[in-house]
Amino acid sequence: MRVLLVEDEPDLREVVAAGLKAAGYAVDGAHDWPEADFLLDLNDYDCVVLDRMLPSGDTLPALEHRRRSGWTTPVLCLTALHTVSDRVAGFRSGADDYLPKPFAMEELVMRVGSLARRAGARLPVHLRHAGLELDAARREVRRDGILLTLTHKEYAVLRHLLVHRETVVTRAALVEHCWDEMADPVSNVVDAVMAGLRRKLGPPPLIRTVRGHGFLLTGDPGDADDTSDTSNAGDAGGQVPR
Known part of the structure; x- marks a missing residue:
């Protein structure tokens, strides 16, 4: 899963990114809203962790503008603005969750995971193929009933x-x-x-x-695994060539 972290304080951005990466997320960072806005147009994210107060100002108007355009990516506001009115304003502008600073990294990781899973709810929780079973809720993979340890x-x-x-x-x-x-x-x-x-x-x-x-x-044991050329495997894609 891929997360966009929008935080202008470099040390905090580095700490949060490290915590999310340790939990298995791919993390892109932005220090201000214009940079974040560019990345959001460029990439698909499972969740956005958004500081409210950035050099360009409060991000809530920009968040509200994106929501009105139909943008649905989950957003967690991570901010020092912690009053009830601050939180209400965040939710009214389109935030899905709100975590005041200071915060516990473990809680942040759990909240991001919850939002990302909610966004991916359209994907099956259980996936099966040729004796392979993946349980997304438990993050477990088995082949022929044997639990595998994957990175x-x-x-x-x-x-x-x-x-x-x-x-x-x-x-x-x-x-x-x-x-x-x-x-x-x-x-x-x-x-x-x-x-x-x-x-x-x-x-x-x-x-x-x-x-x-x-x-x-492939589920066919007789289907040869042709690994003789992977250097340009990203040049084309789509349906299996006939």
Whole structure:
């Protein structure tokens, strides 16, 4: 899951980003609303953590403007403005949750997780494919009933593959949904995670590399895993080539 953190205080932004990343989230950072507004137009986020008072002023009018345009991404206001009237103003402007500073990192992570899950409620909680079972509520993955221990990135990549199991998933799509803006789509980060995931899933192989296109879940043990060329796997995508 991908989170946008909008906070102008560098040290606090670094601490919050580290806490969210430790919980498995990909985190993009913005120090002011114009930068955040640009990133929101550029990327899809599961949640936004938004400081109210930024160098450009109170962010509530900008939040309200986005809500009126139909924007639905969950927003958690993280702010030193903590009175009842402050919180009411936040909710009236379109905030989904409101956490005053100072705060406990554990509570922030739990609140972000709750908002992100709510936003992703349209996705199935339980995903199954060829003996593979993913329980999003428990963040558990089993193959043939055996519980697997996956890293946060391995879990995120596998869930994205399961959600889109009818199509080839490109490298660029995986980077966009499972990494933050610092990830390089042409680097080997996807290959490294994919190698670990394949190893933990065990035989017969479930993830096939479609040369020049991306990755596809397969349930056919006889379907060869063609890993001879993954350098341009993000160049194309969509339906399985015929």
